[in-house]
Amino acid sequence: MYRYDEFDARFVAERTEQFRHQVERRLSGALTEDQFKPLRLMNGLYLQLHAYMLRVAVPYGTLAGRQLRKLAHIARKYDKGFGHFTTRTNIQYNWIRLVDVPDILAELAEVEMHCIQTSGNCIRNVTADQFAGATPEEIEDPRPLAEIIRQWSSLHPEFVFLARKFKIAVGASPHDRAALLYHDMAVEIVRNAQGRVGYKVLAGGGMGRTPYIAQVMSEFVEREDILAYLEAVLRVYNQDSRRDNIHKQRIKILVNAIGVEEMRARVAREFDEIKRMGSLQLPAEELERIAAYFAPPAFETLADAMPSGSADFENWKKTNVHPHRAPGYAIATISLKTIGQVPGDASADQMDALADLMDVFAIPEIRVSHEQNLVLPHVRQKDLPAIFARLQELDLAAPNAGLITDIIACPGLDYCDLANARSIPVAQDIARRFADLKRQQDIGELKIKISGCINACGHHHAGHIGILGVDKKGVEFYQLLLGGSGAEDASIGQIMGPGFAIHEIADAVERVVGLYLRERAPGERFLDTYRRLGMEPFKNIAYQEQMNAAYNG
Numbered sequence: 001m002y003r004y005d006e007f008d009a010r011f012v013a014e015r016t017e018q019f020r021h022q023v024e025r026r027l028s029g030a031l032t033e034d035q036f037k038p039l040r041l042m043n044g045l046y047l048q049l050h051a052y053m054l055r056v057a058v059p060y061g062t063l064a065g066r067q068l069r070k071l072a073h074i075a076r077k078y079d080k081g082f083g084h085f086t087t088r089t090n091i092q093y094n095w096i097r098l099v100d101v102p103d104i105l106a107e108l109a110e111v112e113m114h115c116i117q118t119s120g121n122c123i124r125n126v127t128a129d130q131f132a133g134a135t136p137e138e139i140e141d142p143r144p145l146a147e148i149i150r151q152w153s154s155l156h157p158e159f160v161f162l163a164r165k166f167k168i169a170v171g172a173s174p175h176d177r178a179a180l181l182y183h184d185m186a187v188e189i190v191r192n193a194q195g196r197v198g199y200k201v202l203a204g205g206g207m208g209r210t211p212y213i214a215q216v217m218s219e220f221v222e223r224e225d226i227l228a229y230l231e232a233v234l235r236v237y238n239q240d241s242r243r244d245n246i247h248k249q250r251i252k253i254l255v256n257a258i259g260v261e262e263m264r265a266r267v268a269r270e271f272d273e274i275k276r277m278g279s280l281q282l283p284a285e286e287l288e289r290i291a292a293y294f295a296p297p298a299f300e301t302l303a304d305a306m307p308s309g310s311a312d313f314e315n316w317k318k319t320n321v322h323p324h325r326a327p328g329y330a331i332a333t334i335s336l337k338t339i340g341q342v343p344g345d346a347s348a349d350q351m352d353a354l355a356d357l358m359d360v361f362a363i364p365e366i367r368v369s370h371e372q373n374l375v376l377p378h379v380r381q382k383d384l385p386a387i388f389a390r391l392q393e394l395d396l397a398a399p400n401a402g403l404i405t406d407i408i409a410c411p412g413l414d415y416c417d418l419a420n421a422r423s424i425p426v427a428q429d430i431a432r433r434f435a436d437l438k439r440q441q442d443i444g445e446l447k448i449k450i451s452g453c454i455n456a457c458g459h460h461h462a463g464h465i466g467i468l469g470v471d472k473k474g475v476e477f478y479q480l481l482l483g484g485s486g487a488e489d490a491s492i493g494q495i496m497g498p499g500f501a502i503h504e505i506a507d508a509v510e511r512v513v514g515l516y517l518r519e520r521a522p523g524e525r526f527l528d529t530y531r532r533l534g535m536e537p538f539k540n541i542a543y544q545e546q547m548n549a550a551y552n553g
Contacts, residue, residue, distance in 0.1 A: 001062050001365050002147050002293045004112040011154075012109045015116055019043050020102035027099060042122065042160075044115030045101060049417045052096040055118040056108060060128035060146040060170070061089035061368040061375075065355040068366060070111045072351035078104055083351070085336060085344045087408060087459055088167070089127050089368040090118055094415050116154065121162045123153035123234075127169045129177045130369035133296060134377040136325040138172040139189050139197060144291040145226070146170045148282065149187075152227050159234055163241040163249040166234070167206075174488065179370060181205050181214045181490035182462055184251045185233055192220050199226050203233050204255030204263070207456035211492045212252040215260040217267055223287065225271075228280040232271035236263070297364050297378055302328020309385045315437060316388055316399035330381050334374040334391060335398040335406060339435045343409040343427050344372035350394050357390055370459075372408055373401065404446040404513070405431040408459055412452030412469060413476070419452035421469025421476035422502070426450055429506045434513075443513060446526040449484070462486030464527045465509060466493040478505040482512070482538055483530050496539050508542045515541045 004012070019039070026036040033047075040046075044055040056071070063071075071091055075083045078100050079093040086092055096104070108114055118125055126146045133141040149168055153159065159166070171178040172189035180186035180202060188200040199221045205214030221229045233251075240258075242248040248257075255263045274280055304327050308314065322331040334354070336344050346354075354374070358366060361383045367375035379387060391397035400406045407430060410416070412423030427450050434440055449463030453470075460466035466481035477499030484493030500508050513526070515538055520529045530538065 001064060002059075002143075002290070008112070009109075012112075012114045012116070015043070015114070016102065016105040016109050019105060023098060023102050038120065041120040042117065043101075043105070044118035045096075045098075046119060047417070048094065048415050049413075050415065051094065052098055052101070053415065054093045054096045054101060054104060054115060055086070056091050056093075056113060056115050057118045057125045058089050058091060058113075058368050059126055059150050060132065060143045061130055061370075062143065063366050063368065064111075064364070065358040065366070067111045067113055068351050068355040068358075070107060070113065072348040072355070074104055074107060075351070076348040081349075082345050082347045084342070084411060085346065085368050085372050085374070087370045087372060087410075087457060088118075088125050089130075089370055090125055091368070092411075094411065119165075121164050121166075122160050123156070123162075123166045123168060126150045126153070127167075127178055127370060129171050129173060130367045130373075130375045131177060131322065131331055131377065132172070132367075133294060134324055134329075134331050135173060136323055137175055139191060140172055141291070141294050142170040142172040142187075142189055143294050144287060145187065145189070145199075147290050147293070148227070148287065149230065152230075158238060162234075162238055163243050164246075166237075166251070168230075176486075176488040176490075177369070179459070179462060179486040179490075181488075182207060182211075182459075182486055183214060185230065186214055187226070187230075190220065198222050199229075201226075201229055201233070203237075203267075204252045204260070205490075206250050206252040207459060207461045208250070209247055209454050210253065211456070211461040212256055213490050213492065214252075215255055215263070217264055224281045224284065225275070227282050228274045229267075229271055231280055232267045232274055235270050236266045240266070296326075299326040299329060299378075300380070302326075302380065302382075304328055304381065306330070306381050307385055309388070312392070312397075312399070313385055313388050315441075316397055317384065318441075319399050319403060320401045321384065324378070326378075328381050330379050330384060332376040332379045332384065332387065333369070333401040334376065334396050335400055336373050336396070337400060337406045337431065338395050338398045339405060339431050340428060341395075342424050343407050346374070350396060353390070353394050354396075357387065361387060371406065373406070399437065400440060402445050402447070403440040404434045404443050404448060405440060406447070407431060408447070408449040408463070410451050410457035412450075412458075416452060416457075418455060419469065420454075420471035421452050421478065423450045423452040423458055423467075423469060426467060426469075426478065426502065426505055430509055433506050433510055443517065444525055446513070447486075448509070459486060460484070461492050462490070463493055464525075464530070465512065467505060467509075468495075470499055472499065476502050478502065480505070480508055480512070480542060482535060483527065485527060489527075494535060496535065496542060504545070507545065511541045511544060512538050
């Protein structure tokens with residue numbers, strides 16, 4: 001994984017010291033909250049309902065054991081003993097004191113971590129496929145390019161204060177695990193007809209108040225031109241975006257307002273100008289230098305020999321263990337969705353124990369996925385039973401990756417001052433309803449995603465079943481959406497109708513799933529059945545109780 005060079009270390013140290021002085025000025029009253037707000041946001045610090053929240057960047061979701069231990073230490077010393085892994089592959093601490101933030105940033109810098117640009121109207125944390133460098137599907141590891149984009153975008157003088165936040169993802173597999181099509185801009189590593197590797201660039205995706213699927217800007221950009229092309233897209237957005245209306249400031253609005261052909265034409269003109277100036281080529285040797293940091297570990301010479309074990313182990317292996325590019329190895333997903341758990345939360349003790357597990361089994365890194373789980377990317381198959389046994393002890397062995405209880409949820413109204421409704425108790429209630437493992441396995445792949453407000457931090461638009469919390473005269477209600485997908489077959493979930501009360505939403509989900517089980521054709525997932533039948537039968541069954549009550553009344 002990437003290691004800071006001398007410039008990186010100095011850069012982060014200087015930013016940490018700069019923010020220490022800004023915090024001191026805020027605490028002394030020399031800065032008002034309005035003056036301090038843009039400064040704290042650029043350092044990942046939010047003021048939430050109960051306390052400050054600090055968001056730590058985990059670029060492309062990759063962590064070393066020493067970094068995981070530092071995150072555990074911060075949770076234990078400065079928070080309430082846990083952290084929350086997010087859909088941006090970051091980790092958030094929800095109970096932070098302002099006076100402690102400079103010391104936290106200094107401690108993060110000791111292990112090559114920071115909070116720079118994890119919030120604010122800038123280019124946020126760059127994400128990638130959580131199986132990068134391990135899956136046999138990919139053309140090449142996308143993380144070296146993600147790291148180059150991170151370096152290019154950090155405090156970029158043109159793009160530090162954009163109209164709105166800007167999110168970039170990179171992928172390299174036909175199976176999209178990075179939700180590329182829902183990003184402001186995304187890069188897919190591809191091969192052209194001549195077999196040459198380059199980049200497909202998309203822009204204009206996003207969730208929130210007006211969700212859109214990203215459009216292709218260029219089917220193929222040469223390696224040396226990728227930063228120039230990304231800069232061209234950003235320049236067009238920065239110059240032409242709406243700044244007079246907060247709801248119309250994202251690039252998705254620009255692309256859909258002027259049309260994809262006009263957007264491509266403007267980007268092409270800007271790209272030609274950057275190329276003419278010759279100021280932003282990516283040298284092959286620089287890409288090779290960065291790629292060397294992501295060289296795969298020295299895999300042992302092993303034969304594929306997937307072990308067998310107890311029924312519990314076999315269930316976990318079925319859902320949470322995935323093929324690896326190296327013989328005798330596997331990829332293992334650690335679910336942070338044990339029944340009753342807050343989705344995405346991990347305790348300090350769990351994080352420390354996972355770092356210990358990495359040491360014992362010579363696992364060089366751990367990944368954070370945008371689905372709020374953790375991933376061990378390089379596991380010897382023969383070690384899987386022992387790893388599973390340890391995960392059981394840690395209450396981290398839920399065999400539900402990709403199943404109905406593997407629910408994405410934002411913190412919602414329990415923490416966030418932007419939220420209209422709670423997300424966590426809804427996720428926990430639904431998970432308990434479907435706790436029976438045989439039932440989960442029978443249902444098969446079904447992705448539920450919950451957001452506590454229209455900002456869509458829980459990715460509800462991309463859920464096979466999405467749930468959006470809304471406020472009706474001070475009372476929490478929940479809209480049900482069906483048919484969304486964040487994969488390569490990306491689609492935007494459609495709102496079913498009026499919202500359900502908090503005590504009704506789990507029942508409605510259960511009725512929708514029951515209809516799917518009765519109507520599915522052989523081999524169909526929930527999403528397939530929905531796309532075949534359409535909304536109407538699911539809507540009728542979901543509102544059945546309300547209709548019965550109205551009729552009986």
